[in-house]
Amino acid sequence: MTVRRMRPIYANDVRRLGGVVTIGIARNHADGGSYYTVRHVSRGGDIAFESNPIPDEDRAIQAATTLAEFTGAEVRR
Secondary structure, eight states: OOOSSOOOOOOHHHHHHOOEEEEEEEEEEETTOOOEEEEOTOOOOOOOOEEEBSSSHHHHHHHHHHHHHHHEEEEOO
């Protein structure tokens, strides 16, 4: 079985995804501490991403900003 792509994927393709990047807060059930996650949903809703836990809010904000710039999305809090 051969898998064929229609065309290669380039960074410029990713920058046209658009959509929304959000920062979420969650609680660690093991120790009761909180952590942050960065989520991205593309403009069409067909591509979604959620980061691993990020312990610091400032780092989560930086990650969300970087992801939004790379994908052409907007950051919502």
